[in-house]
Amino acid sequence: MRAFILRARAAPTDSQALLAEVGGDAHTEILAHSLMNAIFVAQSHRDDVIVYLVLESTKDYSRTITFTSAEMQNIGGFHEQALLKKVAAALDASVGFGKEMSRQVEPGIHVETISFEKKIQQLAETYQLYMMDKKGGSIREQSFSGDVCFILTDHIPMPKKSFNSLKRLGTEKISLGPKMLFASQCVVLIHNELDICGL
Numbered sequence: 001m002r003a004f005i006l007r008a009r010a011a012p013t014d015s016q017a018l019l020a021e022v023g024g025d026a027h028t029e030i031l032a033h034s035l036m037n038a039i040f041v042a043q044s045h046r047d048d049v050i051v052y053l054v055l056e057s058t059k060d061y062s063r064t065i066t067f068t069s070a071e072m073q074n075i076g077g078f079h080e081q082a083l084l085k086k087v088a089a090a091l092d093a094s095v096g097f098g099k100e101m102s103r104q105v106e107p108g109i110h111v112e113t114i115s116f117e118k119k120i121q122q123l124a125e126t127y128q129l130y131m132m133d134k135k136g137g138s139i140r141e142q143s144f145s146g147d148v149c150f151i152l153t154d155h156i157p158m159p160k161k162s163f164n165s166l167k168r169l170g171t172e173k174i175s176l177g178p179k180m181l182f183a184s185q186c187v188v189l190i191h192n193e194l195d196i197c198g199l
């Protein structure tokens with residue numbers, strides 16, 4: 001299984017604010033672009049992908065929205081508006097949630113009030129974690145096997161404290177090259193590397 005977790009520190013957990021921030025300072029379009037590149041290929045979709053979007057600009061709890069490609073139905077298209085509508089619906093389904101509550105929104109889409117740190121701890125039990133970092137070791141020198149999970153952020157960098165806990169969980173830092181890319185561009189390149197190495 002290939003998993004991607006996008007820590008979107010600027011993304012609002014209020015659905016209307018999320019939609020209003022497309023092209024705004026929070027750059028919520030990043031969520032749609034990353035989902036699109038993680039799940040879809042021309043005329044089809046990948047069925048071995050899980051995407052975790054962690055939205056952290058909140059008055060109560062972070063929301064982690066999980067998209068399991070093999071289970072998704074009625075996606076309604078791969079354009080920004082369709083994908084953000086799914087994210088907004090998941091946020092609406094979690095209004096009033098207490099800490100660490102969860103709900104299935106529709107087949108393949110799940111929302112929970114869980115922090116990035118807690119979700120990563122869970123993922124570390126089954127996945128080898130990779131932090132995407134321009135200064136890490138080259139992805140081309142990495143050999144991948146089993147279940148792999150790639151960690152990305154929005155335009156707000158990961159806090160230092162998180163790097164230390166990721167290190168304790170055996171996370172490796174890997175680079176896609178010298179240019180600073182969008183998270184959604186990283187997703188395409190990661191898929192391509194895994195496709196070529198046959199994982």
Ligand SMILES: C[S@@+](CC[C@H](N)C(=O)[O-])C[C@H]1O[C@@H](n2cnc3c(N)ncnc32)[C@H](O)[C@@H]1O
Nearest residue numbers: 132133134152153155175176177179180181183
């Ligand atoms: C727009 S970048 C984040 C920029 C952020 N201001 C920073 O300094 O980390 C979005 C995500 O893509 C990752 N990324 C961007 N370029 C990369 C590269 N060349 N190799 C590996 N990861 C990269 C970043 O680490 C980050 O998780």
